Amino acid sequence: MQLVCPAGNLPSLKAAVDEGASAVYIGFKDDTNARHFAGLNFDDKKIQQGIAYARERNVEVYLALNTYPQTASWDRWKTAVDHAGELGVDAMIIADIGVMEYARQRWPDMNLHLSVQGSATSYKAIELYQKHFGIRRVVLPRVLSLQQVKQVAEHTDVGIEVFGFGSLCIMVEGRCLLSSYVTGESPNTYGACSPAHAVQWVEHPGGDMETRLNGLLVDRYEPFENVGYPTICKGRFNVAGNTYHALEEPTSLNTLELLPQLMSAGVEAIKIEGRQRSPAYVSQVTRIWRAAISSCMNNTEDFFVRGDWLYELEKVSEGTQTTLGAYHRPWQ
């Protein structure tokens, strides 16, 4: 089982490689990828250094081209695909059908992965991409239960990659417009959810805090509460007279305890979320997941989640709590 780790910059890439990633995924410095944040991602020089560093240590490099170009900006994605091809990355992670078609025609030998943003939630959808574009892997949206992941894996020979850890999208990826409804920019169109320029942190006398997105109140915090980044799905709102996390609490996905089942289901790769996080996060999470995967591969039946793993992972989790998300049916 492969461990696919996030790298928002060269130090993170090195951290992931050093701590046991099988592959790292990165993006260019523009809106062709879904972590389009200032100060993040790779320019030409850094990308070449990164690829060289990973190659020397037998680690693969995937390039995320997982946003949706519009007709007027099409050439930017075309250029990005060609650039990735020239760099010789090990795979391109693509969401848009037009981009996928172009990449396949222009780079016939390139490994293509269907991004989670492609929103393929069934083996029928995966078959379509396999038939036309020869995709080698699909990243499954975080809407499937463990049982449903197994079913998908049983019915396809495309490699399955699932999210193991990190910030949790609770809406089916690639089809969530909450961010653009409030800010005009979404992961699909801009490469970011709750873009930083629309975020406001307002502190009141007495220590209360508010988080706003383009002026809209996402949450209010008392002085003793952890203040979270204002993604709409993690805010507190009023529904039928109650104020609560109407969609989801600030929490991270953590599927360590499902590793034996994911492995026996034939899942080929575990993805760690977090290109926007620090090299320290990447290092910590990669180290623990590598240890867990090795332990599980050595002895699947007696695998158990060590307390120190959980303790360390919770420290870097959103809201310092974790969930199994949709894998666990009662969460739904």
Next chain:
Amino acid sequence: MKISVAPISYFWPRDQVFSFYEEIEASAADIVYLGETICAKRRQLKTSDWIDLAKRLSDAGKQVVLSTLALNVSESDLKRLDKICNNSDFLVEANDMSAIALLEGRAFVSGHSVNVYNANTLSWLAARGLCRWVLPVELGEQALSDILAQGPQHIESEVLVFGRLPLAYSARCYTARAHNLQKDQCGFRCLDYPQGMLLDTQESQSFLVLNGIQTQSAATCNLLSKLNVMERMGVDVARVEPQPEGTGEVLQIARNMLNGDLSEAEMESLITAYASEGMCDGYWRGDAGYLHQATGR
């Protein structure tokens, strides 16, 4: 330009669905989309009931399209999808890539939850059988006009012009969550909310609507004043979302706008009655979806 009625996004009792389509039978709509697109557990009508309804509306002169779930995740979802896609009488609206996989080689429509963001994607789908596509709701006039200019010319285009915006889908049911229930034990609470559950900010600003696993805008997207612009651009179909009350009236207003029988000001004064939580049109202008030009919101 034709006018269509989107599939009912809410969970209404069986009788209400039948009486709604009696109203639609006599309405100004040319095209009617039928079927459950949100939640596989909503089975007041079986697939065969929808097909019966389709025949009746078809006999009354409407073009009928059968719509599929936006999120297909289980074996039973795929079975139901297969049954709809393999019906021999009606065109099908694919709302995810699973449906497109099953419909490839036949004429089909892609709904707003299929990501057509550029002319290249549209061309690829056209080569698989696509005959009409619905603009993803976060795209606006500029993106649409570029796709129409550079995409294949024989494909019909459709735009949502009146209704709450479909913004997201999840594995989780938020209506069940609002009642401290799990999805598998939801007790069909959606039946109690014929227009979904309103979600407000802590400043009492109406914001979203929870509709089972779907999240909608609370504000109603109103592009009725753009109908003539759309017609000139070459848009073929204007889509209206069903509501428990007044859908027939909204369809008539749309028809009157298209015929030039209503001024924009007359339309605006009539239409507010059908948008209880206010209106929005920001996406059309390439801006945040919730914004509304006329009220300066």
